[in-house]
Amino acid sequence: MEKRLMLGNEAVARGLYEAGCSFVSSYPGTPSSEITKYASEHIYAEWAPNEKVSVEASVGASFAGARAFSAMKHVGLNVAADPLFTASYTGVGGGLVIAVADDMGCHPSQNEQDSRHYALSMKLPMLEPCDSQECLDYTRLAFELSEQYDTPVLLRLSTRVSHSRSVAAEGKPKPYDLKDYVKDARKWVMTPANARPAHVKVEKRMLALGEACETTPLNTVIRGTENKIGVISAGHAYLTAREALGDKASYFKLGMIYPLPVGPIAEFAKTVDELWVIEELDDFIETHCRKHGFKVRGKADLSPLGEYTAQQLRDAILAPCCACSCETTHESGQNTTNQPQPTPDIHSGLCPPPPRPPVLCPGCPHWGSFAAIKKLGLTVMGDIGCYTLGASPPLSAIDFCLCMGASVSGLHGVLKARPEFAKSTVAVIGDSTFWHSGITGLLNIVYNQTPATVLILDNATTAMTGHQPSPGTGETLMGQKAPAADLETVCRGLGVQSVATVDPRDQKALEAALTEALAADEPSVIICRRSCVIQEVWR
Amino acid sequence: MTNIVIAGVGGQGSIFTAKILGSLYMARGLDVKLTEVHGMAQRGGSVVTMMKAGETVCSPLVSAGEADYLIGLEATEAARTAELLAPQGAAFVSSRTIPIAGQSAVYAVHGDGWKVVDALGIATEAGNPRCENAVLLGAFSNAADFTEDEWEAAIRANVKPNLADVNLKAFKMGQSA
Numbered sequence A: 001m002e003k004r005l006m007l008g009n010e011a012v013a014r015g016l017y018e019a020g021c022s023f024v025s026s027y028p029g030t031p032s033s034e035i036t037k038y039a040s041e042h043i044y045a046e047w048a049p050n051e052k053v054s055v056e057a058s059v060g061a062s063f064a065g066a067r068a069f070s071a072m073k074h075v076g077l078n079v080a081a082d083p084l085f086t087a088s089y090t091g092v093g094g095g096l097v098i099a100v101a102d103d104m105g106c107h108p109s110q111n112e113q114d115s116r117h118y119a120l121s122m123k124l125p126m127l128e129p130c131d132s133q134e135c136l137d138y139t140r141l142a143f144e145l146s147e148q149y150d151t152p153v154l155l156r157l158s159t160r161v162s163h164s165r166s167v168a169a170e171g172k173p174k175p176y177d178l179k180d181y182v183k184d185a186r187k188w189v190m191t192p193a194n195a196r197p198a199h200v201k202v203e204k205r206m207l208a209l210g211e212a213c214e215t216t217p218l219n220t221v222i223r224g225t226e227n228k229i230g231v232i233s234a235g236h237a238y239l240t241a242r243e244a245l246g247d248k249a250s251y252f253k254l255g256m257i258y259p260l261p262v263g264p265i266a267e268f269a270k271t272v273d274e275l276w277v278i279e280e281l282d283d284f285i286e287t288h289c290r291k292h293g294f295k296v297r298g299k300a301d302l303s304p305l306g307e308y309t310a311q312q313l314r315d316a317i318l319a320p321c322c323a324c325s326c327e328t329t330h331e332s333g334q335n336t337t338n339q340p341q342p343t344p345d346i347h348s349g350l351c352p353p354p355p356r357p358p359v360l361c362p363g364c365p366h367w368g369s370f371a372a373i374k375k376l377g378l379t380v381m382g383d384i385g386c387y388t389l390g391a392s393p394p395l396s397a398i399d400f401c402l403c404m405g406a407s408v409s410g411l412h413g414v415l416k417a418r419p420e421f422a423k424s425t426v427a428v429i430g431d432s433t434f435w436h437s438g439i440t441g442l443l444n445i446v447y448n449q450t451p452a453t454v455l456i457l458d459n460a461t462t463a464m465t466g467h468q469p470s471p472g473t474g475e476t477l478m479g480q481k482a483p484a485a486d487l488e489t490v491c492r493g494l495g496v497q498s499v500a501t502v503d504p505r506d507q508k509a510l511e512a513a514l515t516e517a518l519a520a521d522e523p524s525v526i527i528c529r530r531s532c533v534i535q536e537v538w539r
Numbered sequence B: 001m002t003n004i005v006i007a008g009v010g011g012q013g014s015i016f017t018a019k020i021l022g023s024l025y026m027a028r029g030l031d032v033k034l035t036e037v038h039g040m041a042q043r044g045g046s047v048v049t050m051m052k053a054g055e056t057v058c059s060p061l062v063s064a065g066e067a068d069y070l071i072g073l074e075a076t077e078a079a080r081t082a083e084l085l086a087p088q089g090a091a092f093v094s095s096r097t098i099p100i101a102g103q104s105a106v107y108a109v110h111g112d113g114w115k116v117v118d119a120l121g122i123a124t125e126a127g128n129p130r131c132e133n134a135v136l137l138g139a140f141s142n143a144a145d146f147t148e149d150e151w152e153a154a155i156r157a158n159v160k161p162n163l164a165d166v167n168l169k170a171f172k173m174g175q176s177a
Ligand SMILES: Cc1ncc(C[n+]2csc(CCOP(=O)(O)OP(=O)(O)O)c2C)c(N)n1
Pocket: A027, A028, A029, A030, A051, A073, A075, A076, A079, A110, A384, A385, A386, A387, A404, A429, A430, A431, A432, A433, A434, A459, A461, A462, A463, A464, A465
């Protein structure tokens, strides 16, 4: 089969195609977005308005007998958690796989959450590939597991796995026939009466999966030349560990990270003097090991922050007092930062220049919106998108940013706590983010009555994550025309009486609209409409 | 093992450069891994792309002092990644600096012994200012052991057919820069 350099996300998409998956629904989010884009080259794929909708649609497709899939970034799983917790109880019709991409190092994200905890609390099996070949293979396998154990399966990715390219061989696509639809309320209608027995089924499934993971070929031992150090690891952390320790260590490489085995760890532990767990973010695997009485080293010596470098691992593991298995407690706290101090490089003699953070592009319409806001000296409840870059200098125009949608709902809370802030505070939200989760916040403003001023920065695209179309843009991921949802009509429909539309380049008009909205005693929406500049160039 | 670091500013085409290098080494039957930066940083932030090629590659991340080659699409960004370059490593760097928003100071940006090329000027002369990366690949090719045919195949495999000729021209001009 043809071997080529594949992006991790491209390999997941290839796996979907080869597994006969016929429904993909996702909401964009770095580093997961390319999966759905690549998938659309072979199979039906769509952008949903948010992750909850995408997962519910995928559960529906699975209920109807198709193999279905949904991809999201780590924080997207928070939004989709509600349907998924209970889809764990219903189980699946056609196989159902959910990919979640964590972001060690906050490359493009607002937090560094460890999504493995979801596998534990949702009671779902989770696989974690370390390179593109595994991305492809594990995706295919996840569908098999899903059907075999009647469970949704989580595929855990990370920025480094999703956005690295490595050699992978394509396999042969295997067509999948829709499963027959059988009416089965006990399985699919989660009333308390059905949920109680479903929970019993879930616990039994976990026992069966627990047994299966004891022997799964996804977990493998790689022997080094010495027996001193044994490393338990998974995903990109495993690659970094091998990079750092090479043949000096032996490895128990996990492909399935939930549930975790006991027997093979015991066997592996017997063959080495010192057992390390190398995992980025939380002590998920380490906790499992300790629970089963294994003596392991890990987070006491390694940081819970960011992505590991090979050097960091060498320093912690091979440093003299660490390799002698003495009982010294290592100073913790030392390891809590990954940031190297700026010192001149010894070879080139160059001092690292100051950081170059991302900025709004020249000509970006968001500049105009922030210029007017700054001129009026307003407090800004921000949201997530390119316009979050308005928080950095020289604009420094954003005072709050939490998660998608929180600008609108947060502003409502601000105004209930301090009504006088209504004259000087606005919410700023992008069009895609408004469709994602701004609508409900605006509904709350109308219902519970605060005279809030909400700016929707409509650049006619989801710019930050790579210019995906959204419900307002009039086209779908598959390139078909679609009815474009109309912001003005939707806002009026929610009960906002005062809806104005301005071009953010027209500073006079925007300032006038802002002044009027802030003075009004009712909710107002100002739609700042102008297309993204780079989208225009690309077309 | 060959480790290459490509440093630039979001939008300069570091990923494209890395993909050409990846094809080149892969065609020799080597294992190749690249790591890329997508998303927010592409809005004009620092972008570092890394490539490793060898018998078996573990992580694509290059640690401090381990890069054999540094390709700098922009001088300030090359300086930022200088610590990755091995003491005996070679750097092929554009003379161009793109100002950092809010910073007016000028930094020493070229290390001793670095090959500094007017990549923008040469690319413009070749017919497309966006071919800066092909110019630098040309400069790098003098230090790497690949034939003209191998380079041409790798470049053609990664650019749109209508841009192949201008990229090859920029590459050749980079070789003699
Ligand atoms: C729950 C969640 N899903 C996805 C993302 C990733 N994400 C960040 S901003 C953004 C959309 C931005 O689009 P828009 O609001 O239209 O603003 P623009 O970037 O176009 O200015 C997305 C999808 C996220 N941060 N949180």
